[in-house]
Structure formats: C-alpha cells, structure tokens
Amino acid sequence: MRIEEHPIIRYEKRRTVRFTFNGREMEGLEGEPIASALYANGVVEFTRSPKHGRPRGLYCAIGKCSSCMMRVDGVPNVRTCITPLREGMVVESQNGYSPPPGEDAADAADILTGGVGGDAGGVAGGRTLPYEMDVDVAVIGAGPAGLAAGIEAARKGVRTVIFDENIVPGGQLIKQTHKFFGSHLEEAGTRGIDIGKELVEDAISSGAEILTEATVFGFYEPNILGVMKDMQIVKVRAQRVIVAAGASENVLVFENNDLPGIYGAGAIQTLVNVHGVHPGGRVLMIGSGNVGLIVTYQLLQAGVPVVGIVEAMPHIGGYLVHASKVRRLGVPIYTGHTIVEALGKDRVEGAVIAELDERWRPKKGTEKRIDCEIICLAVGLRPTVELLYQAGCEMRFIGEMGGHVPYRDDNMETTRKGWYVAGDSSGVEEATAAILEGRIAGRTAAASLTEYTKEDNEMLDGWKKRLEELRAGPTGEKIRKGLSKLSGGVLYG
Ligand SMILES: Cc1cc2nc3c(=O)[nH]c(=O)nc-3n(C[C@H](O)[C@H](O)[C@H](O)COP(=O)(O)OP(=O)(O)OC[C@H]3O[C@@H](n4cnc5c(N)ncnc54)[C@H](O)[C@@H]3O)c2cc1C
Numbered sequence: 001m002r003i004e005e006h007p008i009i010r011y012e013k014r015r016t017v018r019f020t021f022n023g024r025e026m027e028g029l030e031g032e033p034i035a036s037a038l039y040a041n042g043v044v045e046f047t048r049s050p051k052h053g054r055p056r057g058l059y060c061a062i063g064k065c066s067s068c069m070m071r072v073d074g075v076p077n078v079r080t081c082i083t084p085l086r087e088g089m090v091v092e093s094q095n096g097y098s099p100p101p102g103e104d105a106a107d108a109a110d111i112l113t114g115g116v117g118g119d120a121g122g123v124a125g126g127r128t129l130p131y132e133m134d135v136d137v138a139v140i141g142a143g144p145a146g147l148a149a150g151i152e153a154a155r156k157g158v159r160t161v162i163f164d165e166n167i168v169p170g171g172q173l174i175k176q177t178h179k180f181f182g183s184h185l186e187e188a189g190t191r192g193i194d195i196g197k198e199l200v201e202d203a204i205s206s207g208a209e210i211l212t213e214a215t216v217f218g219f220y221e222p223n224i225l226g227v228m229k230d231m232q233i234v235k236v237r238a239q240r241v242i243v244a245a246g247a248s249e250n251v252l253v254f255e256n257n258d259l260p261g262i263y264g265a266g267a268i269q270t271l272v273n274v275h276g277v278h279p280g281g282r283v284l285m286i287g288s289g290n291v292g293l294i295v296t297y298q299l300l301q302a303g304v305p306v307v308g309i310v311e312a313m314p315h316i317g318g319y320l321v322h323a324s325k326v327r328r329l330g331v332p333i334y335t336g337h338t339i340v341e342a343l344g345k346d347r348v349e350g351a352v353i354a355e356l357d358e359r360w361r362p363k364k365g366t367e368k369r370i371d372c373e374i375i376c377l378a379v380g381l382r383p384t385v386e387l388l389y390q391a392g393c394e395m396r397f398i399g400e401m402g403g404h405v406p407y408r409d410d411n412m413e414t415t416r417k418g419w420y421v422a423g424d425s426s427g428v429e430e431a432t433a434a435i436l437e438g439r440i441a442g443r444t445a446a447a448s449l450t451e452y453t454k455e456d457n458e459m460l461d462g463w464k465k466r467l468e469e470l471r472a473g474p475t476g477e478k479i480r481k482g483l484s485k486l487s488g489g490v491l492y493g
C-alpha cells in the first residue's frame with residue numbers, strides 16, 4: 001500500500017513499470033528499490049534462509065544485513081533493498097543456496113590483483129566507467145561524514161570520489177524528516193533531509209564525484225579497493241582512503257526474532273519517509289531512546305498505527321519532549337518491560353512482552369500479548385568497520401561507542417597510514433559530530449597529498465574545538481568516556 005498524503009514529505013512522482021515476482025505480474029515505480037515495490041504489492045515474505053529454510057523479509061533496508069537477498073534477472077544474492085526496480089525485471093525467491101549465473105563469473109581477487117582487467121572501459125548506469133580508476137582520495141560512504149570529508153578533500157584540489165552503495169546519497173539523513181538536535185553551529189534545528197541535500201550540493205560544487213549504487217566490497221594490497229558497480233568490478237587505486245560507512249542496527253535475542261515483519265527502526269523509516277510505502281499493519285516499537293521515539297512519531301505522522309513502546313530500563317531513554325509528544329497521541333510506553341516472543345509462523349502476528357525483575361530477567365506470570373503485525377527494533381547501532389579490519393587497522397571494543405572502533409589520532413587517521421575514519425564508523429554518535437569528523441579527515445587526507453597551509457591548520461583547529469564543545473555537557477558523557485578509553489590505549493595515549 002502506498003502513502004498518498006504526508007504533512008511534510010512530497011513523494012517523488014515516478015513512472016510505473018511492470019515486473020514479475022515468482023512468476024506473478026506486478027507494478028512498481030521505476031527506480032525505487034525492488035523491496036519497496038514488493039511491499040507496496042503486499043509481499044512481506046521475500047525468500048527462505050539457505051540453511052534452515054526460515055522465511056526472510058526486509059530488515060535493515062540499507063544493504064547491511066542480507067535478509068532481503070533474491071535472484072534478480074538470473075543473478076543470485078541481489079540485495080533487493082538497494083537495487084532499483086527497472087521495467088521487465090524478473091525477481092525470484094531463493095530457497096537454499098542459489099546457483100551462480102554462469103560459468104564465466106571471474107574471481108574478484110584475480111581481477112583486483114592483476115589477473116584480469118585493463119582499462120578497456122565499461123558502461124555503468126548510463127555512464128562509461130573504466131574498469132580501473134586512480135583517485136587521490138576515496139571516500140567510502142556518502143552520509144554526512146563522507147560528504148563532509150569529500151567536500152573538504154575536493155576543496156584542496158585533489159581528485160576525490162565518494163562511493164555509496166545506496167541508490168541516492170545522504171546516508172541516514174535522507175529519511176530524517178525531523179528538525180535535528182545537536183549543535184546550532186552544525187545545523188541543529190534544520191530537518192535532516194535538508195542538511196543532506198545541502199551537503200550533496202556542496203560536494204558536487206566543490207568538485208567531488210559521487211558514485212551511487214557502488215559497493216566497496218574489499219581491500220587488496222597495495223591500497224586497492226574493489227568496487228561493485230552495475231554488476232561490474234571496478235579496481236580503484238586510492239592514495240588516501242576515508243571510511244565513512246556508518247553503522248548498522250542491533251538485533252535483540254527473543255523467540256522468533258527473524259520473522260518477516262521485524263525491522264530495524266531505520267528500515268521502517270526508509271520505507272515510509274523515503275519510498276512512501278505503508279509497512280502494512282500495527283507497529284510495536286522496542287526501545288524508547290531518541291530513535292525509537294522519533295520513529296514512532298514519524299510513523300503516526302504518516303498514518304501508521306503504533307500500539308506501544310517497550311523499554312527495558314525503568315525510565316524513558318530519549319528526550320522527554322519526544323516522549324511527551326507520542327504519549328499525547330495515545331501511545332503507551334511500557335518501561336521495565338521486554339519482548340520475549342514474536343508470534344506467527346511465516347510473518348509477525350503479535351508479540352508477547354513481560355516485566356523485568358531487578359536482574360533484568362522476565363518475571364513469570366507478567367506476560368502480556370500485544371496484537372501487532374510489525375515489530376520495530378530501536379535498540380542501538382554498531383559501527384560498520386569490516387573494511388578497517390581488512391586493511392589491518394588496530395581496533396578495540398568500546399561499549400560506549402557502539403562496538404568495535406579503530407584507534408585514530410586527532411586528525412582521524414587510523415593506525416594504517418593514509419586510512420582515515422569518520423562518522424558512525426568511528427563510534428556511534430550524531431550527524432553533527434559525523435560532519436565535523438568528516439571535515440577533519442577530508443582536509444587532513446588531502447593536505448597530506450599537497451601541503452598544510454596556515455588556513456588548513458586554522459580550519460582543523462576550529463573543527464576540533466567545535467567537536468569538543470559538542471561533546472561537553474551531560475549528553476556527551478558517554479562518548480567522552482568511550483574516547484578516553486580509546487586514547488588511554490597503547491597507540492595514541
Ligand atoms: C531515527 C534517527 C534519528 C536521528 N536523529 C538525529 C538527530 O536529530 N541529530 C543528529 O545529529 N543525528 C541524528 N541521527 C543520527 C545520524 O543520522 C547519524 O549519526 C549520521 O547519519 C551518521 O553519519 P555517517 O555519515 O557516519 O553514516 P550514514 O549516514 O549511515 O552514512 C553511511 C553511508 O555509507 C554507505 N556505505 C556503507 N558501507 C558501504 C560500502 N561498503 N560501500 C559503499 N557505501 C557504503 C551507506 O550506504 C550510507 O549511505 C539519527 C539517526 C536515526 C536512525
């Protein structure tokens with residue numbers, strides 16, 4: 001079902017195209033993700049898990065979890081949440097392991113380390129891409145951190161390319177319809193979607209190239225990135241790399257937690273705010289941090305009913321101003337509760353919640369059934385760091401920063417020379433901090449290839465000071481604690 005009216009969002013008008021799903025003819029909007037088109041047609045169960053044959057649907061909606069993988073035009077394991085729909089596409093469920101498309105699929109490692117390749121050129125998304133690219137600064141991720149990094153690097157006059165695997169640039173900002181909290185110096189009070197648009201415009205005008213639908217899938221010595229663009233491998237030689245790949249949503253352990261109809265909070269935001277698709281039922285939100293509260297409010301705004309918010313802590317996690325808004329709209333908040341089970345066989349048909357005792361265990365006899373078709377998990381994010389691990393950067397687990405994060409100096413350079421990190425990949429925080437870290441990483445990476453001018457040093461000092469101010473005060477306590485553990489480590493202590 002499509003959302004026709006929204007108080008803030010004007011959904012893009014697109015051409016209708018036809019495609020098939022398991023032989024059934026369907027209609028969707030050209031360029032929207034295949035997964036959104038399936039949802040709009042009422043399809044919630046996409047495929048089956050390879051080993052146990054469990055039903056699978058959308059979970060993250062940003063290409064990070066593999067839950068939505070299907071066979072598209074004969075190619076297996078396509079992430080349908082970030083693959084645009086085109087006229088005549090043939091989409092099929094997978095059941096077990098799906099066979100490869102043909103015998104001639106070349107091995108990525110071979111291509112990237114010199115076995116195959118050359119600069120013959122190939123057509124990708126209407127543009128001609130060389131199979132090989134030489135760039136000065138490669139930025140992985142076009143969220144606020146990556147865009148800010150790209151802007152600053154390109155302003156120094158070096159060739160800067162920002163790669164993003166999603167269909168449009170902007171990262172998490174493309175779905176944030178609310179006015180941002182954070183520092184007034186870094187655009188707090190402006191809607192996230194508008195901040196994203198501004199950053200994209202600035203990146204383009206500063207001379208950075210943005211390549212979307214381009215997944216950086218691996219790192220190969222010496223300093224080669226493997227990029228998949230339109231089913232074609234591109235070998236990118238980069239002098240400097242900035243990882244700004246964001247974060248992915250945490251899952252919770254409870255019975256049946258893999259049923260279709262259970263999503264990360266960001267996924268449901270993507271469906272509703274970006275693609276204008278109704279998720280198809282009543283929502284139970286798990287987690288009352290700012291993300292859970294804001295997404296609840298945005299769902300209500302779009303006409304999607306929310307039957308309650310479940311919070312394990314004895315108090316609300318996010319700002320009270322957000323909690324009061326949703327309470328006024330009649331949404332109960334169950335503090336000191338958790339979800340113990342999702343009900344249903346092939347998709348969610350309800351949930352069981354229970355009170356927690358003082359040792360955080362569900363109390364027997366307090367179980368309550370909640371009728372809902374959707375369970376939305378807003379239980380935190382963890383940094384996306386696989387490429388940093390692959391490149392051999394020194395890492396450390398720091399709970400306050402969301403998980404494993406790389407050691408880095410105050411210019412955001414990791415322990416691998418020439419590799420930088422910024423934004424949620426460096427520790428989960430907010431967009432304001434992501435932008436500042438991106439600027440620092442981008443300017444430093446480019447200056448290290450050209451020269452550090454007096455202006456560079458002044459700019460860097462200014463951004464670092466603003467980061468410090470942003471992290472001062474009670475809301476920055478957690479990140480300050482995390483950072484002190486990182487700098488108290490052996491590498492930059
Ligand atoms: C509901 C919600 C509300 C929020 N509200 C606020 C708020 O009010 N104020 C605030 O300051 N912050 C807020 N935030 C947080 C903010 O959106 C994030 O902290 C910020 O977007 C992080 O920026 P980033 O650039 O690090 O990552 P992201 O925005 O996640 O961008 C990362 C990008 O990297 C791309 N990518 C990842 N891996 C690859 C790869 N291998 N190859 C190519 N591309 C890749 C992804 O496609 C993505 O576009 C909110 C977040 C949520 C979910």
Ligand code: FES
Binds near residue numbers: 058061062069080081
């Ligand atoms: S990868 Fe598509 S839903 Fe997670």
